[in-house]
Amino acid sequence: MNPRPAPIAAAGMGTIMAMTDTQRGTSCTVPLPLLQLVSPALPVGAYAYSQALEYAVDAGWVTNEQQAADWIAGLMRHAQVHLDAPVLLRLHQAWQADDHERVMYWNQYLYASRETAELQAEDYTLARALIRLLIDLDIRHTSLLKEKKRLSYACPFALAAVQWQISAGDTIAGYLWSWAENQVAAAIKLVPLGQTAGQRILLQLGQTIPALVESAQQIKDDEIGQVAHMQAMASAWHEHQYSRLFRS
Numbered sequence: 001m002n003p004r005p006a007p008i009a010a011a012g013m014g015t016i017m018a019m020t021d022t023q024r025g026t027s028c029t030v031p032l033p034l035l036q037l038v039s040p041a042l043p044v045g046a047y048a049y050s051q052a053l054e055y056a057v058d059a060g061w062v063t064n065e066q067q068a069a070d071w072i073a074g075l076m077r078h079a080q081v082h083l084d085a086p087v088l089l090r091l092h093q094a095w096q097a098d099d100h101e102r103v104m105y106w107n108q109y110l111y112a113s114r115e116t117a118e119l120q121a122e123d124y125t126l127a128r129a130l131i132r133l134l135i136d137l138d139i140r141h142t143s144l145l146k147e148k149k150r151l152s153y154a155c156p157f158a159l160a161a162v163q164w165q166i167s168a169g170d171t172i173a174g175y176l177w178s179w180a181e182n183q184v185a186a187a188i189k190l191v192p193l194g195q196t197a198g199q200r201i202l203l204q205l206g207q208t209i210p211a212l213v214e215s216a217q218q219i220k221d222d223e224i225g226q227v228a229h230m231q232a233m234a235s236a237w238h239e240h241q242y243s244r245l246f247r248s
Contacts, residue, residue, distance in 0.1 A: 031164075031165075031166045031167070031170050033164035033165075033166060034161070034164075034166050034170055034171070034174045037157065037160055037161065037164070037166070037174060037178075038174040038175070038177055038178040038181075040181065040182075040185075042130075042133070043129065043133060044126050044129040044130050044133070044153075045125065045126065045129055046126060046178070046182045047182065047185060048246060048247045049122045049126075049182070049186075049246055049247050049248040050183070050186040050190065050245075050246035050248060051075070051119070051122070051183065051186075051231065051235070051248055052118075052119075052231045052232075052234035052235040052238055052248065053068075053071065053072075053183060053186050053187060053190060053234075053246075054186070054190055054238060054241070054244060054245060054246045054248075055234040055235070055237050055238040055241055056071060056230070056234050057187075057190040057191055058241060059234070059237075061230070061234075062187070062190075062191060063191065064191065065191075065193055065197045065200070065201065068184075068187040068191055068193060068197075068201060069200075069201045069204060069205075071187075072180060072183045072184065072187065072201065072205065073204070073205060073208070075183070075228060075231060076176060076179065076180060076205065076208075076212065077208075077212065078226065078227055078228060079226040079227075079228040079231065080176055080179060080212075080226075081176075081212045081215055081216045081219075082216075082219065082223075082224065082225060082226050082227070083110070083113055083224060083225060083226040084110065084154055084175065084179075085172050085175065085176065085212070085213070085216035085219075086216050086217075086219040086223075086224050087106050087109060087110045087152075087154060087224060088154045088157065088158055088171065088172055088175055089168055089171075089172060089216065089217060090102070090106045090221075091103060091106050091107065091154055091155055091157075091158035091159075092158045092161060092162060092168045092171055093168065094106065094158075095141070095158055095159050095162040096162050098141075100141075100144060103144075103155065104148075106155075107148075107150075107151060107152050107154075107155040108150055109224075110123075110152040110154055110155075111123060111124070111150045111151065111152045112150075113225070113226065114152075115228075115231075115232040115235065115236075116232060116235040116236045116239070117239065118235050118236075118238060118239055118247070118248040119235055119248060121247075121248070122247065122248045123151070123152045123153050124150070124151050124152075126153040127145075127151035127152055127153045127155060127156055128151065130153060130156040130157065130160070131145050131146060131151070131156050134156055134159065134160055139159065139160060139163050140163060141159060141163075142156065142159065145159075154175065157171075157175060158171065161174075168217075169213055169217070172213045172216055172217070173209050173210070173213050176209050176212060176213070177205075177206065177209060180202065180205045180206075180209075181202065184198045184201050184202050184205075185198070186246060187201070189245065190245070190246075235248060
């Protein structure tokens with residue numbers, strides 16, 4: 001007879017069943033709630049944003065697979081890893097410690113670091129959507145964010161990760177993967193690229209994420225900040241672009 005599935009408890013998620021292969025001695029070690037948090041099916045509307053990639057394509061900066069890969073990888077390496085990821089780490093730590101003052105400090109720091117009105121609006125809109133979902137899922141402390149006027153998506157993302165007992169490293173890796181997947185999806189529509197080209201880019205990006213997570217965890221408070229001048233200019237120009245598919 002096959003062995004019974006082994007239960008994995010996840011706070012706020014009920015019991016998730018993972019199949020254990022006793023013959024090979026392997027088991028499922030993926031934090032399954034993380035897969036839900038980073039899934040494209042998560043109803044936050046991230047698919048509506050390109051984070052200035054739309055202008056970069058319109059301006060002729062990104063015209064093929066290699067340029068799309070370079071644009072996305074560059075932003076992940078220089079912007080996400082030096083700003084979003086280390087702030088996400090601090091938000092995760094603050095939520096774990098129930099230090100709500102520290103939570104709001106880093107939330108506002110990240111929100112203030114968005115360089116254009118579009119990027120701020122995107123961050124706020126995604127955060128609000130995730131908060132509404134977490135309230136419906138009965139996640140603790142979500143009500144603390146409900147009336148806030150300046151919110152970054154990383155703040156409720158970190159809260160969900162802590163409540164679902166996802167480690168800080170896995171939380172950062174999932175956040176980077178989700179961001180990269182959204183960017184690739186936008187590139188497929190905009191450049192345009194074929195689905196196979198998009199998968200090649202995702203494969204390349206995914207292979208760099210473990211090292212990027214390590215790098216993000218080494219960044220000190222006074223080293224946090226991004227250098228992405230082209231994205232900032234493209235985002236500002238995108239606000240007045242004649243024809244647009246995306247909201248940023």
